[in-house]
Amino acid sequence: MDMFKINYKDKKTKARIGVINTKKGEIETPFFMPVATKTSVKHISSPDLEEIGVKAVISNTFILHLDPNEKIIKKLKGIGNFMNFKGINATDSGGFQMYSTSCYINSSDSGVLFRNPFNGEKIFITPEKDMEIQLDLGSEIAMCLDSMPLLSHSKEQIKMAVEKTGLWAEKCRKHHKKLQEGISQNKKQLLFGISQGGIYPDLRKESAKKLLKIGFDGYAIGGLALGETFEEEMKAIESHKSIIPENEIIYLMGAGEPVEILEAISRGVDMFDSRYPTQNARHGTILTSNGKLKLLNKKYESDKKPLDKNCSCFACKNHSRAYIRYLLKQKEGNGLRLASYHNLFYINNLINEAKNAIKKGKFLEFKNKVKKSYQQAKK
């Protein structure tokens, strides 16, 4: 059985529908992974995720290493069993935490020196150690330890990050392979490489080439959705895609805006993850079939309508804008849950609709319709 198989291809764009085979079963692409940093999407339970239709989540290796620790999760039969999630678990390496001032100390070719923010203890994470932790966590998809530059970094700094990322990717691949020797192919954890290079096409391509040379189960695009322009982001995706063959999995990390997702799908991206829907929900930005709705606006104070009249989610079936607005304003956990639930449902549904449109050869029209609703909402 192929690890990745593309079943539908859009004629007018690079959008496609595929299936990834993991040790826990199949998952159809494209899909969006809500962020479950600490084995829980904020305010959302695993049965909630199932009800929403979420098929995969991503957690954070470094954060879980600090607490409860991978040994505890291993003892409880892996992250999926620990959180009782029926879907696919991905784990990010924690390279992202290199931008947390409370955790990061420095990094070298051999790894990253972190500080445990809870007790001040220093922790050196090598690419090899990161692979060991992710295997203990038991996720279906592991990510290489990468060195993520920020948008504000100079091209020289980004070039150095690309080189370090490539070096670490090699170490990750080698050690991950070794650790899984003897495990049958269909029981293996998948490992994805991550390209860096910021918005520079030459660096992005160099990074992708390096990954391709090493060979991974999937090819992620890192270091985007950090404040670059929409055009810069799309160009970086195209640079990455120009190197990676069509039959490989492409994962755009950190992207979760509706239009951003659809534009990336149209460029052949298969996977997404982002805090965007849940974080925005907590701050009162609601995603709807008519674009963004700023729920904390006073005009919704006594609005009896659901968040989105075209939505059939738990929050929309049961509650009014007025009620959820009041709870959010009061920072009530129940309000944070209802708004998060809705936004996750919206994104999940958006991708389902995108897939239907691809199957019907109507993806471009669908994408443009959604874009229009978001542009109108801005006015």
Place this chain on the structure above:
Amino acid sequence: MDMFKINYKDKKTKARIGVINTKKGEIETPFFMPVATKTSVKHISSPDLEEIGVKAVISNTFILHLDPNEKIIKKLKGIGNFMNFKGINATDSGGFQMYSTSCYINSSDSGVLFRNPFNGEKIFITPEKDMEIQLDLGSEIAMCLDSMPLLSHSKEQIKMAVEKTGLWAEKCRKHHKKLQEGISQNKKQLLFGISQGGIYPDLRKESAKKLLKIGFDGYAIGGLALGETFEEEMKAIESHKSIIPENEIIYLMGAGEPVEILEAISRGVDMFDSRYPTQNARHGTILTSNGKLKLLNKKYESDKKPLDKNCSCFACKNHSRAYIRYLLKQKEGNGLRLASYHNLFYINNLINEAKNAIKKGKFLEFKNKVKKSYQQAKK
């Protein structure tokens, strides 16, 4: 149709099962009301409450007056519709907020001067105004504005509070009656009086006598569960009960410990409310068929068992102690919800079991069994 009808009486204790008729329908006593101060039980949705089997909740008049304001809730067809709760809504007057240093300024015979903690604005709440707000909120059960003394107050101070409470009760009753003139009996909001008197039998009886003379739909016991001993609390209940006729509703305010509830039921109490189950859940104290469980204890770190092996609630069906412990430790909203859900389910189930025991003439045995499990857990 009687407003309150007692259907079963225990032979060995004063425990009884009754039915209260409200404008929204019947509710069987005894029952426990989770605290939904701001129209939501913390971290628990209205559909969650239904699933748990919760038949009534209590919200706070003064807090809701500040935000979103009773006019908004009235526009949305009352508190039950606002929060989409199928059960009975009670509203406490806000007298309790006289002990919030951020709100309370002073009080006189005509009312309480509060400060709006959000904008500093002064708000004078008279007993009459309180009744108007509660009618706008549209709860099924309203509570008189009372003047609640603390355990630390002198007998002289408590006597003054009893007098003020009596005076306000008279004003509340009069105004509440006037406001509901012309409304048919089965559509009327019920109004309960509240006795004060701390742990002093003479003052408690004096307070109850005053209420009885005025005449209310139910007779609540206020100012307990504030740190007095168990014996003092039970004596105060008995003093109150000694004045109020057997066929009247008795409501013990602020009590939510399992043994406390059962002992109060055995003394003829019909209604309860408390933050106890939810607040304790958030701090890791789990109520179980084997007594209290301190979930944050390290020994539960990799415990695969549910919170309570004899529990069939959503949290126990889906998750392990290890998982909920980790989420609580990390203050994840999902963990706060799961633990709160379980503790509410426990209390609701405890009262259901108590009712079954009353019906079977086995209440005393049941109460003693539960007491034993809590005593053993303490060791």
